[in-house]
Structure formats: structure tokens, C-alpha cells
Amino acid sequence: MNYQIILEEIAAETSVLKNSGKVATYIPELGKVDPGKFGIYLQCTDGESYATGDSHERFSIQSISKVLSLALTLKLKGNSIWQRIGVEPSGDPFNSLVQLEYEKGIPRNPFINAGALVVADILLTELKNPKEDFLQFVRDAAGDQSINYDEKVAASEMEHKFRNAALTHLMKDFGNINHDVDTVLDFYFHQCSIAMSCKQLAKAFTIFLNYGKYDLSKEAAILNPMLAKRINALMITCGFYDESGEFAFSIGLPGKSGVGGGIVAVHPRHYSVAVWSPPLNSKGNSERGMKALELLTTKTEQSVF
Ligand code: DON
Numbered sequence: 001m002n003y004q005i006i007l008e009e010i011a012a013e014t015s016v017l018k019n020s021g022k023v024a025t026y027i028p029e030l031g032k033v034d035p036g037k038f039g040i041y042l043q044c045t046d047g048e049s050y051a052t053g054d055s056h057e058r059f060s061i062q063s064i065s066k067v068l069s070l071a072l073t074l075k076l077k078g079n080s081i082w083q084r085i086g087v088e089p090s091g092d093p094f095n096s097l098v099q100l101e102y103e104k105g106i107p108r109n110p111f112i113n114a115g116a117l118v119v120a121d122i123l124l125t126e127l128k129n130p131k132e133d134f135l136q137f138v139r140d141a142a143g144d145q146s147i148n149y150d151e152k153v154a155a156s157e158m159e160h161k162f163r164n165a166a167l168t169h170l171m172k173d174f175g176n177i178n179h180d181v182d183t184v185l186d187f188y189f190h191q192c193s194i195a196m197s198c199k200q201l202a203k204a205f206t207i208f209l210n211y212g213k214y215d216l217s218k219e220a221a222i223l224n225p226m227l228a229k230r231i232n233a234l235m236i237t238c239g240f241y242d243e244s245g246e247f248a249f250s251i252g253l254p255g256k257s258g259v260g261g262g263i264v265a266v267h268p269r270h271y272s273v274a275v276w277s278p279p280l281n282s283k284g285n286s287e288r289g290m291k292a293l294e295l296l297t298t299k300t301e302q303s304v305f
Helices: 003-013 028-032 062-083 098-102 113-126 130-142 151-159 162-173 181-193 198-212 216-221 225-238 241-250 287-300
Strands: 039-044 049-053 255-257 262-267 271-276
Touching (some): 003 039, 003 049, 049 198, 062 262, 113 130, 113 181, 130 198, 130 216, 151 181, 162 181, 198 262, 198 271, 225 241, 241 287, 262 287, 271 287
Antiparallel strands (some): 039 049
């Protein structure tokens, strides 16, 4: 399979999309990014990697962090977390409040904001130094100690925290948040603010390949097969909010998006791939990134289906 040629074809064929969609501005710091950026990085299970475009440039991973925080939480706590978070697709936008009221403060899944806020609350209990320990997990998964929080993005989101604050307050009222609301928000916003390149993301997501056995040097971050299976299942059913069906239909891989314009997807037997293009569609997912991944699974004829 000539992945390099395929990636270059994808970059060329999707370049018509570079002006469609809108860069997220509800977190003002994210609105400063150049909308024309595009990168893609593919890490294969045989150790080879392929890339094109701005694949080494760091951007805000935003909701992609939700997969990594869930992975660490499941490693630490196992199945007990499912008393506080569901495993069903929500069919609603990522920051919706409506289901939480009638489902009594139990978020539908760990990838909508409410679910990730409960995960943050659990990690605050489990980790001695939550911000340092979570960052170390991400660095170990990626095999790159230079990864860091972007304090400007975290502060920008805290200034505009109102919807996430509403979600956290509502869940606290239902008894599903143990810590102080602003402490949970600060930790969650820091997770979302992590700056990583497509290369670093593709490498970090190898912990979900071959059920975690692909790179044994990542001992600290490695997942047992059952956890990798479950997280991949959640990515395919819930990774794109009310566009999860569309992603499974068009791309056919477990994946996760972020409002920074990044998308990571994994083919458990073949590769992990990260793509970045900041303009988003109306569901908050990268417009060009979605098309690029659709072309990848079409041209390679490799999907989980
Ligand atoms: O909480 C938020 O709204 C953002 N920090 C993350 C949202 C996000 O990335 C949704 N994904 N497409």
C-alpha cells in the first residue's frame, strides 16, 4: 500500500474545501488560528509512518483529550466509572444540557462535555497531582516529553466557561460531581488546551492499536485489550456527537474530533491517523478533516467494516 502517495492525493483533492466551514470562535484564543492549515500523519502498526502538510505543527486538541482522559480513568478505576457515565450515543450536540435534566445528571457517554467533566472529577480524586499526572500520561502515550498545556487557551476557555459551568452545576445538584465546580472546569479546560501536532496525536493513539501491544516501549500508557476494545467502541458510536452515524457511515473507523479542527482515527489492525484543518462544520467537526478521512478509507479500502 503506497500510503505516501495516497496522503498527497488526499491533500490535493481536499484543498477545494480549505475555505468551507468556520473556525471555532466561542473560545476566542482558538479563533486566532490560520484557517488554511492542513496536515495529516499516519502511523502504521509495522512502525512506518507517512505524512504531508502541516503535520508537525501543534494545535489545540480540545475534545480529542476526552479519549485520553477516559483511557487513564479506566486504567485507574475500571468498570466502576459506568455508574456515573453512560455508554450510549447522545444524538445531541457536544455541549447540550437537555438530556442531563431528565437523565438525572448522568451523562450519556464520556465524549460529550458532561461526560468528560465527570471523568475530570474522577481523575481529581484518583491523581495526586492531577494536571502533572494527566500530562505525563499523554506524554508517555505519545512517547514525547515536550507536549504541554497551552495556558492561553485554558484561560480563554475559563473566561467563557458559562455553558460548561452550567453542565457541571447541574450534575453537582444531582450528586454526580464531588469537587468544587471551578476546580473541575480548570482541570477539564487544561486537558482540552493541550497542544499537539498530527504526528504526536497519531503516535499517542497507537495505544488503541492492536489492543495496545503495538509499542511495548510505552509501558506506562499501555491499555489492556478489554479497555482498548471498549474505548474504540465508544469512539465509533459517540466520537462525533450528533454526527457519529455519519462518521461511521462515511469513514468506518473509531475516531474523535476536537473544535481545534483535529480528528484522530484508528484502524486497530493497521494504523492510527491524525488530520488537522481548523474550519468546522455545523456539528463542530473539521470539514476538510472528515473528507480527508473518507478519502483515506475509500482509497485504501481499509475500514473496520
Ligand atoms: O468544552 C468545550 O466546549 C471545548 N473545550 C471542547 C469542545 C470540543 O472540542 C467538541 N468537539 N468537537
